[in-house]
Every structure is written in structure tokens, then in C-alpha cells.
Amino acid sequence: MKRVFALLALVGAVAFGAPAWAEEKVAAPAASAVVAGSTAPATAVVALVEAGAPGEAAAAPAPVPNKGDTAWIMVCAALVILMSIPGLALFYGGLVRTKNMLSVLMQVFTIFSLITVLWVVYGYSAAFTEGSAFFGTLDKLFLKGITPESVGATFSKGVVIPELAFVIFQGAFAAITCGLIVGAFAERAKFSAILVFMVIWFTLSYIPMAHMVWYWAGPDAYTDAAAAEAAGATAGFLFQKGALDFAGGTVVHINAAIAGLVGAYMVGKRTGLGNVAMAPHSLTFTMIGASLLWFGWFGFNAGSALEASGGAALAMVNTWVATAAAALSWLFAEWMIKGKPSMLGAASGAVAGLVAITPAAGFVGVMGGIVIGLLAGVVCLWGVNGLKKLLGADDSLDVFGIHGVGGILGAILTGVFVDPALGGTGVYDYVANSVGEFNMGAQVISQLWGVGTVVVWSGVVSIVAFKLVDIVIGLRVPEEEEREGLDLTSHGETAYHH
Amino acid sequence: MKFVTAIIKPFKLDEVREALSAIGVQGVTVTEVKGFGRQKGHTELYRGAEYVVDFLPKVKVEAAVKADQIDQVIEAIEKSASTGKIGDGKIFVFDLEQVIRIRTGETGTDAL
Numbered sequence: 001m002k003r004v005f006a007l008l009a010l011v012g013a014v015a016f017g018a019p020a021w022a023e024e025k026v027a028a029p030a031a032s033a034v035v036a037g038s039t040a041p042a043t044a045v046v047a048l049v050e051a052g053a054p055g056e057a058a059a060a061p062a063p064v065p066n067k068g069d070t071a072w073i074m075v076c077a078a079l080v081i082l083m084s085i086p087g088l089a090l091f092y093g094g095l096v097r098t099k100n101m102l103s104v105l106m107q108v109f110t111i112f113s114l115i116t117v118l119w120v121v122y123g124y125s126a127a128f129t130e131g132s133a134f135f136g137t138l139d140k141l142f143l144k145g146i147t148p149e150s151v152g153a154t155f156s157k158g159v160v161i162p163e164l165a166f167v168i169f170q171g172a173f174a175a176i177t178c179g180l181i182v183g184a185f186a187e188r189a190k191f192s193a194i195l196v197f198m199v200i201w202f203t204l205s206y207i208p209m210a211h212m213v214w215y216w217a218g219p220d221a222y223t224d225a226a227a228a229e230a231a232g233a234t235a236g237f238l239f240q241k242g243a244l245d246f247a248g249g250t251v252v253h254i255n256a257a258i259a260g261l262v263g264a265y266m267v268g269k270r271t272g273l274g275n276v277a278m279a280p281h282s283l284t285f286t287m288i289g290a291s292l293l294w295f296g297w298f299g300f301n302a303g304s305a306l307e308a309s310g311g312a313a314l315a316m317v318n319t320w321v322a323t324a325a326a327a328l329s330w331l332f333a334e335w336m337i338k339g340k341p342s343m344l345g346a347a348s349g350a351v352a353g354l355v356a357i358t359p360a361a362g363f364v365g366v367m368g369g370i371v372i373g374l375l376a377g378v379v380c381l382w383g384v385n386g387l388k389k390l391l392g393a394d395d396s397l398d399v400f401g402i403h404g405v406g407g408i409l410g411a412i413l414t415g416v417f418v419d420p421a422l423g424g425t426g427v428y429d430y431v432a433n434s435v436g437e438f439n440m441g442a443q444v445i446s447q448l449w450g451v452g453t454v455v456v457w458s459g460v461v462s463i464v465a466f467k468l469v470d471i472v473i474g475l476r477v478p479e480e481e482e483r484e485g486l487d488l489t490s491h492g493e494t495a496y497h498h
Numbered sequence: 499m500k501f502v503t504a505i506i507k508p509f510k511l512d513e514v515r516e517a518l519s520a521i522g523v524q525g526v527t528v529t530e531v532k533g534f535g536r537q538k539g540h541t542e543l544y545r546g547a548e549y550v551v552d553f554l555p556k557v558k559v560e561a562a563v564k565a566d567q568i569d570q571v572i573e574a575i576e577k578s579a580s581t582g583k584i585g586d587g588k589i590f591v592f593d594l595e596q597v598i599r600i601r602t603g604e605t606g607t608d609a610l
Contacts, residue, residue: 277549342543389546
């Protein structure tokens with residue numbers, strides 16, 4: 001246990017003792033609207049408007065959050081939390097053997113709690129304040145300066161939401177992302193090792209990816225071409241590259257999937273793989289979990305519009321339809337290839353569809369969403385069969401096959417189906433205040449930048465973090481404990497008495 | 499006295515119980531068991547992983563009966579548990595030395 005604390009202290013030193021992030025902060029005239037923490041309502045937004053266009057600014061009244069938007073984002077935050085606990089926990093729990101059920105539930109539950117605390121301590125600040133293109137700053141450590149009156153930007157000019165609602169909404173994303181990873185090395189990893197890994201990975205991979213993709217100064221900064229350029233320079237690295245990620249295909253799914261794949265390689269295969277039956281112990285729980293994921297995902301995707309708007313409704317319909325299409329395409333493909341349509345196939349297909357539509361939800365038309373869903377079902381079926389064999393890692397619950405493959409597919413197809421000619425919304429130009437001209441080739445390249453960056457970044461961070469944890473506390477439980485089951489040996493209890 | 503152990507298909511349990519009651523068997527003990535015989539197992543498929551399940555679920559019915567009743571008991575089980583398809587199970591018959599009713603201390607056929 002001492003070693004665990006030593007490592008935690010080390011991580012703390014890296015996370016907190018990094019004034020370099022703060023120093024990198026560009027002294028831009030435009031304060032960030034997303035991060036507008038202030039004691040007076042929305043002063044930062046006003047300051048920003050003044051900086052951009054001194055002539056008109058004086059007359060602009062400070063925007064006040066709309067109660068509908070506020071209510072929507074808070075409900076969505078709770079829905080995203082429902083995805084982690086119990087949704088994801090049950091989805092994963094049903095897929096392991098009886099003797100490891102509680103270990104999976106515990107890992108997801110504990111990671112959710114751990115990341116929640118870290119998020120308000122330093123995560124939110126490091127992800128959503130203006131810093132470099134890769135990290136924010138520690139200016140809002142412990143949510144310093146954020147009051148019930150603080151507001152953050154949305155995607156519409158002059159529309160704001162309470163910053164605290166944004167804090168919990170984004171915090172729920174961070175928590176589920178870390179929870180997703182455990183499926184890849186379920187049934188053999190050491191509990192303490194998982195927790196320490198999560199602290200490191202959350203700090204050095206989740207936070208920077210969220211900053212790179214989502215941090216920007218907010219639409220109000222984009223008053224004219226010059227102001228837009230200045231504001232654009234303060235945005236995250238991938239935001240500047242023009243990569244579209246509506247609700248976190250790169251930040252959440254590819255990011256977690258790469259960490260999971262690296263983990264599956266580094267933790268090693270389960271003892272007895274190939275000789276011992278490792279069939280799921282309760283597909284009933286898996287179906288309940290998948291359904292809760294689907295339900296919660298409405299908050300995840302439609303909430304990412306940050307407003308209770310038509311855009312949110314589009315994201316919601318896509319999340320509904322693409323998922324159904326993916327469940328159908330997976331189970332029909334399975335029916336044709338393997339002879340029987342399975343419940344696990346339908347549930348897996350639905351999750352694959354949810355993953356793939358995530359980056360696209362608010363950008364593509366409903367027909368585009370159906371195509372993304374149909375493709376996600378069959379491509380991810382390959383991900384858990386052919387590709388899994390090629391990779392050779394024991395990714396126990398197919399985190400990479402579904403979240404990685406589905407995430408990459410969705411990220412790329414977002415660049416295709418956002419095209420207004422294919423029913424998409426196009427890319428909004430906040431200077432012209434209209435949808436800009438669309439270039440599919442350029443957009444797909446931007447999307448590939450997003451995919452490439454997250455694969456490399458998460459890959460490197462994961463390798464270093466797993467190696468470090470392996471040296472200090474060891475990644476897996478002894479073989480005897482693995483055979484007996486983690487419920488009893490790691491947690492001292494059993495899921496079922498029968 | 500004879501002791502009968504029958505391995506049957508699980509869904510045949512109710513019919514077997516009724517048939518035994520009808521010929522006056524006073525009590526049976528039932529256990530859910532797994533095993534294999536001539537009936538082959540099946541394959542289960544979970545995403546990319548395939549598992550051959552060799553042991554199939556069966557129900558084991560045990561009853562202690564009077565020696566002169568045994569032919570009737572065998573016939574009742576045979577008839578009620580049969581589907582004519584492979585995997586219908588087997589009946590084993592043993593000689594039974596002694597039976598004691600714990601509550602009263604009765605022994606032998608009185609305890610059946």
C-alpha cells in the first residue's frame with residue numbers, strides 16, 4: 001500500500017507542480033467565454049466582446065442563462081452519470097464470469113468516484129481554461145472563482161449556461177471514459193494498479209485530449225475575421241485543426257480504447273484463455289447495461305449541444321436511429337455468418353452504433369446517421385473477430401474492437417456526412433454567421449488529424465503509465481487469486497450466494 | 499427395498515413426478531445435475547469466442563421403494579420421461595439395505 005501512496009504522490013507532483021502550463025498561457029485580449037468564472041454575472045463575456053469590438057460592446061447586455069438550457073444540461077449530466085453507474089458497470093459485469101462480477105462493478109464504481117473528485121480538484125481547470133493548445137491552466141484549481149453566477153459559452157452567440165452545470169456535465173464524461181478502459185483487462189488486473197493508472201492516464205491523456213478537442217473561446221469571440229483569428233489561436237490543438245467531434249468520439253472512445261488495448265497487451269492474457277470456458281455469466285445484465293447506456297447516451301450526445309435546441313433534437317434522433325441501425329446490422333451480419341442472431345450481438349451492435357454516432361450526432365442528417373450506424377455494426381463485428389485475432393491481445397470485453405474501431409469509423413465518417421449535400425449541417429462560420437463552404441477532403445483530413453493525435457497521445461501515455469505502475473505495484477494479481485476470482489480475493493465478497 | 503436413481507430431461511420432471519405419485523410413491527428427491535452421455539453437447543458463441551459445452555443440464559430423481567413395486571416404478575419413469583430422442587436419460591436400480599425415518603425411528607418398509 002505504501003508504494004501506492006508513493007506513486008500517487010508522484011502523480012500529484014506531476015499534476016499540481018506543473019506551473020509550466022500556467023506560464024504557457026497566452027496573454028490574449030479575449031477572455032474565454034467557456035471558462036468565464038467571475039463573481040459578477042457574465043463579466044468575462046462582456047470583457048470579451050469589448051476586446052473584440054470596442055465600438056458596439058458597451059450596449060451589449062450581459063447574457064443570462066436560459067432556464068430551459070440550464071435544466072436540460074443538468075438532466076443530461078445526470079443521464080451521463082447513469083451511463084457509468086450502473087449502465088457500463090452492468091454491461092461489463094454481465095460479460096465476465098460469476099467469480100469476477102463484483103470486481104468489475106467495483107472498478108467502474110470506484111473509478112467514477114475517483115475521477116469525480118479529481119475533476120473538481122484540478123481536472124476541470126486543466127481541461128477548460130485558456131492555456132496552451134494542449135493543456136489549460138490551474139487557475140481554477142478546486143473550482144476557484146466559479147460561483148452560481150458564473151456562466152460558460154454554448155454554440156450560439158449570446159447564449160450561456162451556468163458554468164457549474166458545464167462542470168458536472170463534463171465531469172461525467174471524464175468519469176465514464178476512465179471506466180470504459182477496465183473492460184480491456186477485466187478478470188486479472190490488480191485493483192490498486194488500476195486506480196493508480198487511472199490517476200496518471202486521466203491527468204496526462206484525458207485532460208489534454210479534452211482541451212485539444214473542446215476548448216475554445218466561445219462563439220462570442222468570433223466577431224470579425226481578426227478577432228476570430230485571435231480567438232482561434234487560444235483554442236485547443238485539434239479545435240484549431242478543424243477536427244469535428246460533437247460529443248467525444250476521439251476524447252472519450254478512441255482515447256479509452258487505445259488505453260485499453262495497451263493495457264490488454266501489458267497486463268497479459270487471462271490465465272487459461274483458450275482452455276477454460278470464459279463465457280459471459282449473465283447476458284441479462286449485459287442487456288440491461290446496454291439499454292441504460294443507450295438511454296444515458298441521449299444525455300451524452302444531445303446534451304453536447306449545450307442548449308435545449310433543435311440541434312440537440314437532431315443529436316437525439318441520430319443517437320436513437322443510428323444505434324438501432326447498428327444493432328440490426330450487427331445481428332443480421334451475425335445471423336448470416338455464424339448462423340444465429342444473438343442477444344450479445346444486438347447489445348454489442350447498439351453500443352458500436354452509439355460510439356460511432358457520438359462524434360457525428362449533431363452534425364449529420366438522420367440518413368447519414370443510419371448509414372454510420374449500419375456500417376458501425378458490421379465493422380465492429382469484424383473488430384471483435386478478425387481484427388481481434390490479428391491484434392492478438394486479450395481485450396477481455398472488446399473495448400478496442402467496439403470503442404476503438406467504432407470511434408475511428410465515426411470520426412472519419414463525421415467528416416463525410418457533415419456535408420450539407422449529404423444532409424449534414426455543414427460547418428458553421430461564426431464570423432459570417434452562416435454555414436461555411438464545405439470541402440469534404442479537407443474535413444476528412446482534419447478528422448484524421450484528430451484520430452492520429454489521440455492514437456499516438458493516448459498510446460504513449462498509456463505505455464508509460466502502465467510501465468510505471470507495473471514497476472511500482474505490479475499490474476496483475478497472482479495466478480492463484482485469478483483462478484479463485486477477484487471478487488473473493490480482491491474484495492472479500494461474492495456476488496451470488498447459491 | 500430398492501433405490502432408484504433416474505437421470506431425466508429437466509422439462510420432463512413434472513410428468514415423472516405425477517407418474518410416480520399415481521402409483522403410490524410417497525416421496526422423491528430431485529437434484530439439478532450436469533453430465534454427458536451419448537447426446538452431444540452444443541456450441542455457444544459470444545462475439546468472437548466459441549465455447550463447446552460438453553456437460554448438459556439434467557435432473558436427477560431419486561426414490562426409495564418397496565421391492566415388489568420396482569417394476570411399476572421403472573415403467574412409470576420410462577413412460578413419462580421418454581421423448582424417443584437421444585438424451586432421454588437412464589434409470590439405475592440398487593438394492594437398499596435400510597431406511598430409517600428420523601422423526602419416529604421407524605425402520606425398513608415402515609419408513610418408506
